[in-house]
Amino acid sequence: MHLGSLDRSGDRAPYRQIADQLRAAITRGELVAGDKLPSEAQLMKHYEVARMTARQAIQELRSEGRVVAEQGRGVFVSQPVQVRRLASERFARRHREAGLAAFGVEAEKTGFTPRVDQLEVSTASPPDEIRDRLRLGDGGDVVVRSRRYLADGQPVETAVSYVPASIAAGSPIVADDTGPGGIYARLEELGHELDHFTEEVSARMPTADERRRLQLTDGVPVMVVLRTAYDTTGRPVEVCDTLKAAPAYVLEYDIPAR
Structure with a gap:
């Protein structure tokens, strides 16, 4: 998937901007059920943010039920049951x-x-x-x-x-x-x-x-x-x-x- 950039002059917190971009990738179908999200380390390097910022972005998506964390494997897009x-x-x-x-x-x-x-x-x-x-x-x-x-x-x-x-x-x-x-x-x-x-x-x-x-x-x-x-x-x-x-x-x- 393509990762964008942060608007550091805006009022929206960096972790929310990262979550917005990951959420949009899921909505567009760039990331589908079962796909692995970029790791915290990858997000930190790409966006030049602290680990806590990357972690908060992923937690935002977890709280929405869009992704699930698997111990030792990473974070994956959820398989929705409708x-x-x-x-x-x-x-x-x-x-x-x-x-x-x-x-x-x-x-x-x-x-x-x-x-x-x-x-x-x-x-x-x-x-x-x-x-x-x-x-x-x-x-x-x-x-x-x-x-x-x-x-x-x-x-x-x-x-x-x-x-x-x-x-x-x-x-x-x-x-x-x-x-x-x-x-x-x-x-x-x-x-x-x-x-x-x-x-x-x-x-x-x-x-x-x-x-x-x-x-x-x-x-x-x-x-x-x-x-x-x-x-x-x-x-x-x-x-x-x-x-x-x-x-x-x-x-x-x-x-x-x-």
């Missing part, structure tokens, strides 16, 4: 009838290989917010299903589902493998035909534990999607609290104009 999430499509009944859960639908459309790991299933008293959303009143436990989703082996999402224990107890929902179609297929088999979902989407910075689980570098935000599923009687039958690595997702919505 999960296209079409909210109006992913929960269609035909997918459940075909044995596909929502993440599987996205994998089929986007072309990545899906996998679930770090799965935990338990029965517990829910947090107050979940209790209110499920209209459980002062009593009633929930079945909690916590899992991490991988796309092509890369962590992209964690999700925690809460289902009233009065519905889920003794059903495949409490098993590690809920079977074809996932939780929603099992809820419908239990007589809770799904009618609609509501979702609230927000963004924030992750906690240290969330950053570790999603393998995010410093400065990379997450999206939070809080979804409630309702059956045809209007009863809320599941709440799912999902944390998504922001660079890995495109959220697409099909909204009718009527």
Whole structure:
């Protein structure tokens, strides 16, 4: 790749100018996924800057998720995983009838290989917010299903589902493998035909534990999607609290104009 020069008379810090040039090279395709960035020593020599300046430039790109550092090998352009999430499509009944859960639908459309790991299933008293959303009143436990989703082996999402224990107890929902179609297929088999979902989407910075689980570098935000599923009687039958690595997702919505 071609390295430019610094404008030493300008107000923009040298490390930001170096980061700008490296970022532009990635955007233009001069550096593609898997390519190695110039080393700190190379940047120091070319731009005539201190090691700390070169290091800050690379850290700027790491914080954006554009590059990853591999111990003893160098810094490489990230391989982005783009999960296209079409909210109006992913929960269609035909997918459940075909044995596909929502993440599987996205994998089929986007072309990545899906996998679930770090799965935990338990029965517990829910947090107050979940209790209110499920209209459980002062009593009633929930079945909690916590899992991490991988796309092509890369962590992209964690999700925690809460289902009233009065519905889920003794059903495949409490098993590690809920079977074809996932939780929603099992809820419908239990007589809770799904009618609609509501979702609230927000963004924030992750906690240290969330950053570790999603393998995010410093400065990379997450999206939070809080979804409630309702059956045809209007009863809320599941709440799912999902944390998504922001660079890995495109959220697409099909909204009718009527």
